[in-house]
Amino acid sequence: MDLVLPRPLSHSSISMYSECPQKYKFRYVDKIPEKPKHFFSFGQSVHSALEYFYGVKTLPPPSLKELLAHFKEHWVRGGYRDEAQEAEYFQDGKHILTKFYDKHIQDYAIPFFVEYEFKLKVEGVPVIGYVDRIDKLPDGRLAVLDYKTGKSLSSARVETDAQLTMYQMACEELLGAEVARLTFYHVPTLKEQVVERHPKKLVEGLRAKIVTTAESIVKGAFEPKPDEKVCRWCDYKPICPVYRDSYQTPETDPDELAGLIDRYGELQERLAEAAEEAGQLKADILASLVKKGFVRAFGKKFQVSRAAAEKWEFADKKKVLELIKKAGLYEKVLAPSAPKVEQLMSDPALPADLRARLGELGVRVETPDLKVKPL
Numbered sequence: 001m002d003l004v005l006p007r008p009l010s011h012s013s014i015s016m017y018s019e020c021p022q023k024y025k026f027r028y029v030d031k032i033p034e035k036p037k038h039f040f041s042f043g044q045s046v047h048s049a050l051e052y053f054y055g056v057k058t059l060p061p062p063s064l065k066e067l068l069a070h071f072k073e074h075w076v077r078g079g080y081r082d083e084a085q086e087a088e089y090f091q092d093g094k095h096i097l098t099k100f101y102d103k104h105i106q107d108y109a110i111p112f113f114v115e116y117e118f119k120l121k122v123e124g125v126p127v128i129g130y131v132d133r134i135d136k137l138p139d140g141r142l143a144v145l146d147y148k149t150g151k152s153l154s155s156a157r158v159e160t161d162a163q164l165t166m167y168q169m170a171c172e173e174l175l176g177a178e179v180a181r182l183t184f185y186h187v188p189t190l191k192e193q194v195v196e197r198h199p200k201k202l203v204e205g206l207r208a209k210i211v212t213t214a215e216s217i218v219k220g221a222f223e224p225k226p227d228e229k230v231c232r233w234c235d236y237k238p239i240c241p242v243y244r245d246s247y248q249t250p251e252t253d254p255d256e257l258a259g260l261i262d263r264y265g266e267l268q269e270r271l272a273e274a275a276e277e278a279g280q281l282k283a284d285i286l287a288s289l290v291k292k293g294f295v296r297a298f299g300k301k302f303q304v305s306r307a308a309a310e311k312w313e314f315a316d317k318k319k320v321l322e323l324i325k326k327a328g329l330y331e332k333v334l335a336p337s338a339p340k341v342e343q344l345m346s347d348p349a350l351p352a353d354l355r356a357r358l359g360e361l362g363v364r365v366e367t368p369d370l371k372v373k374p375l
């Protein structure tokens with residue numbers, strides 16, 4: 001008998017249920033979306049470009065220019081910390097796709113399937129998924145390939161990974177051909193981890209897991225499974241029953257703390273607005289002083305005088321980033337913005353040779369500044 005689920009099971013929803021049934025409930029029963037994550041957005045953007053690359057019906061394949069244009073047009077924006085981080089990932093994506101293109105334009109062949117959507121039932125349990133690419137081998141068997149854009153996976157994982165087992169099961173059931181091999185393709189490093197088809201016992205284990213997961217969901221078994229390593233990244237933590245006592249909201253505790261928090265937030269917003277206005281006024285005053293040739297000028301309560309500030313500028317940000325990453329200090333800057341790199345260079349703990357090499361990549365630029373003091 002078919003089980004009625006909030007939605008068909010997929011590899012990711014089964015994983016989420018195993019990780020924490022309460023999290024599954026928030027996501028798939030209560031339908032509370034998770035926040036966008038930059039690594040998912042980046043993965044989607046690269047997957048979409050590869051789907052375009054291999055998705056042609058007839059030869060020739062898209063050119064590199066067309067591939068990169070598609071990447072740009074279908075870039076998924078959500079989840080990036082700021083524009084600098086997004087720009088850095090976008091450049092990384094172009095670089096990765098160019099390397100991929102250069103390697104695979106040599107062995108290009110139209111795949112058997114690209115982004116193959118499967119729907120099947122396992123003992124009455126509906127299951128869905130998408131396979132990134134399926135190639136047909138000369139002997140008629142299939143090669144299943146899944147692209148990865150995050151961290152590369154260990155070879156042990158590829159041998160037993162449940163996602164690949166699910167793809168094997170679905171392809172064999174729906175396409176009527178045996179799967180010969182399974183591949184995780186780590187796109188950033190062009191590394192392919194290939195294994196023979198998964199053994200029957202893994203397929204049977206997966207089928208049993210699909211059924212037990214579905215039965216638990218239908219029974220309403222959504223006990224939280226707290227684990228600090230998982231909970232710290234969980235978007236549902238503020239509403240999770242496990243952490244109810246750790247979070248105060250206006251509804252649960254409408255005391256004066258809520259008022260203080262709102263007041264503090266408003267002040268921070270006003271500070272940001274004031275800083276923006278002050279920056280514009282400073283630029284206008286400086287422009288006026290330069291135009292009139294004055295070094296000092298007076299208001300009724302304050303006086304200003306022209307000064308000069310020095311700052312670093314880096315023409316080749318990629319090289320700066322490479323150097324910082326190589327020194328294991330990427331976490332300190334996260335993006336090669338000049339102020340962040342300057343802050344890093346002024347850190348007394350920075351090795352002198354690294355400071356010197358960073359200095360070789362930049363120039364000190366003098367910028368006009370304004371000093372202000374009361375009369």
Ligand code: SF4
Binds near residue numbers: 236241
């Ligand atoms: S915070 Fe932890 S226990 Fe709560 S839903 Fe998320 S993963 Fe589960």
